[in-house]
Amino acid sequence: MADRPYTLLSCGMSIDGYLDSAGPSRLRLSNEADFDRVDAVRARCDAILVGAATVRSDDPRLLVRSAARRAERVASGRPPSPAKVTLTRRGDLSPTAAFFTAGDSDRLVYCPTGAAGELRQRLGGAATVVDTGARGDIPVRTISEDLSARGVDRLMVEGGGTVLTQFLTADLADELHLVVAPLFVGDSRAPRLVGDGCFPWHAGRRAPLVGVRQIGDVVLLRYALSDRFSDEHPDGER
Numbered sequence: 563m564a565d566r567p568y569t570l571l572s573c574g575m576s577i578d579g580y581l582d583s584a585g586p587s588r589l590r591l592s593n594e595a596d597f598d599r600v601d602a603v604r605a606r607c608d609a610i611l612v613g614a615a616t617v618r619s620d621d622p623r624l625l626v627r628s629a630a631r632r633a634e635r636v637a638s639g640r641p642p643s644p645a646k647v648t649l650t651r652r653g654d655l656s657p658t659a660a661f662f663t664a665g666d667s668d669r670l671v672y673c674p675t676g677a678a679g680e681l682r683q684r685l686g687g688a689a690t691v692v693d694t695g696a697r698g699d700i701p702v703r704t705i706s707e708d709l710s711a712r713g714v715d716r717l718m719v720e721g722g723g724t725v726l727t728q729f730l731t732a733d734l735a736d737e738l739h740l741v742v743a744p745l746f747v748g749d750s751r752a753p754r755l756v757g758d759g760c761f762p763w764h765a766g767r768r769a770p771l772v773g774v775r776q777i778g779d780v781v782l783l784r785y786a787l788s789d790r791f792s793d794e795h796p797d798g799e800r
């Protein structure tokens with residue numbers, strides 16, 4: 563088994579590179595056809611990872627929506643939806659979040675040593691809290707390798723920007739699905755696609771663009787980010 567899962571980053575952004583608005587309500591960047599494509603991508607993964615800020619702000623369910631896709635997974639011996647994974651430093655997660663209450667997928671919460679005890683108490687049996695032994699920030703490679711040891715072969719990382727930045731700068735991403743929505747946010751308080759960092763793809767090393775697809779009013783860009791990239795689903799419905 564590889565030491566880390568095949569890792570696909572998937573997100574949508576505005577034309578000016580924002581993942582959301584600066585306001586409290588979630589900005590709808592994509593359209594129904596693209597949400598369905600993302601659903602197909604989810605259905606092919608073993609686990610979906612989002613940052614704790616996304617769990618708090620968007621309250622995502624992170625389930626496969628299509629009954630047919632869930633049935634297909636079950637027929638092949640897998641649970642109806644992938645496992646859900648998040649990471650937190652502070653441990654500020656509520657057991658009432660849809661991450662914990664929706665569906666019956668396995669749920670994993672990675673945290674540093676200092677937060678593990680209290681978080682286990684707060685979440686009760688709603689999730690497996692993994693004490694990574696880290697003192698502060700958890701290296702995302704640690705999470706990646708632990709997921710691999712738990713049998714996760716395909717990991718989908720859906721954001722937000724803090725998490726995407728770390729998977730990219732740690733060179734742990736095999737593929738990027740980037741959807742560009744036809745709108746501007748125009749507010750620097752809003753979360754950006756990525757933060758500062760030393761990225762493996764830059765002016766001297768351009769990421770291979772392996773697909774461009776218009777989906778209604780959005781466009782899907784697919785980049786191959788490692789030599790493990792495999793093109794089984796060239797339409798992006800990986």
Ligand SMILES: NC(=O)c1ccc[n+]([C@@H]2O[C@H](COP(=O)([O-])OP(=O)(O)OC[C@H]3O[C@@H](n4cnc5c(N)ncnc54)[C@H](OP(=O)(O)O)[C@@H]3O)[C@@H](O)[C@H]2O)c1
Pocket residue numbers: 572573574575580581582583588591612613614615616617619620649650651652653654673674698699700701702720721722723724725726728753
């Ligand atoms: N457009 C899209 O496709 C898309 C997708 C997902 C999210 N979003 C948007 O993105 C925004 C949130 O993004 P964000 O960048 O602010 O946050 P994020 O990446 O969702 O989560 C960041 C949080 O994750 C935890 N974390 C991150 N790295 C960690 C590490 N190495 N070790 C331990 N914990 C770590 C920390 O949680 P604690 O604070 O609990 O310590 C941190 O505050 C929301 O507005 C959401 O709507 C958009």
